[in-house]
Amino acid sequence: MVKLAPSILSADFANLLDDVKKVENAGVEYLHIDIMDGHFVPNISFGPIVMNALKGKTKLVFDVHLMIENPDNYIEEFVKAGADIITVHVETCTHLHRTIQKIKSYGIKAGVSLNPATSVFTIEEILPELDMVLLMSVNPGFGGQSFIESTFEKIKKVRTLITRENLDIDIEVDGGINPSNVKMVVDSGANVIVAGSAIFKAENINERVMEFRKNVL
Numbered sequence: 001m002v003k004l005a006p007s008i009l010s011a012d013f014a015n016l017l018d019d020v021k022k023v024e025n026a027g028v029e030y031l032h033i034d035i036m037d038g039h040f041v042p043n044i045s046f047g048p049i050v051m052n053a054l055k056g057k058t059k060l061v062f063d064v065h066l067m068i069e070n071p072d073n074y075i076e077e078f079v080k081a082g083a084d085i086i087t088v089h090v091e092t093c094t095h096l097h098r099t100i101q102k103i104k105s106y107g108i109k110a111g112v113s114l115n116p117a118t119s120v121f122t123i124e125e126i127l128p129e130l131d132m133v134l135l136m137s138v139n140p141g142f143g144g145q146s147f148i149e150s151t152f153e154k155i156k157k158v159r160t161l162i163t164r165e166n167l168d169i170d171i172e173v174d175g176g177i178n179p180s181n182v183k184m185v186v187d188s189g190a191n192v193i194v195a196g197s198a199i200f201k202a203e204n205i206n207e208r209v210m211e212f213r214k215n216v217l
């Protein structure tokens, strides 16, 4: 079953909990939480304090996407703020195996994300340790960008690696996904769909979530 993960980057921060409740009531599974540091990506979003404010107020799975340098230094803080899944970028981790073990030592799920220009073969060795692979379909840093078409082939490559090794790993795709292209993303092998602007900027969030669902059934 395909899971939907609305990214709060496109939510109304003056009414954040209201927006979170809207997507929860619309029946999505995850809340995608984009953490940006202004170093790894050219934008600053927010930190664990905002996550902490939502902790305990929603049943949604906290899917934390760390777009920060030196992620090891902040993992514990994000766990305390309620993270259920923490994904780090392969481009930020010199000792990726150690970072993944650290995330898993807190009893939560661990993911690795790849920028559009990063080869899937950079994660071949770490794959058996992972719960999720997050493929960026835009260059990270901003919501509302256009989907990079070469991602379809990349999703297929990761799905082939996972199947070949007989592993049970989610493939999440992030950036520029909307009701028109979601079917191709899922048909390529993804099973967790991030959508920020397409969901939070919709006039009617319930209807937009239904549109997503209808197109991947």
Ligand SMILES: O=C(CO)[C@H](O)[C@H](O)COP(=O)(O)O
Binding pocket: 007, 009, 010, 032, 034, 065, 067, 138, 139, 140, 141, 142, 143, 144, 145, 174, 175, 176, 177, 194, 195, 196, 197, 198
């Ligand atoms: O990680 C991200 C950007 O770095 C966001 O999750 C992504 O951009 C989602 O927003 P949209 O669906 O509007 O593209």
Ligand SMILES: [Co+2]
Binding pocket: 007, 032, 033, 034, 065, 174, 194
């Ligand atoms: Co993201």
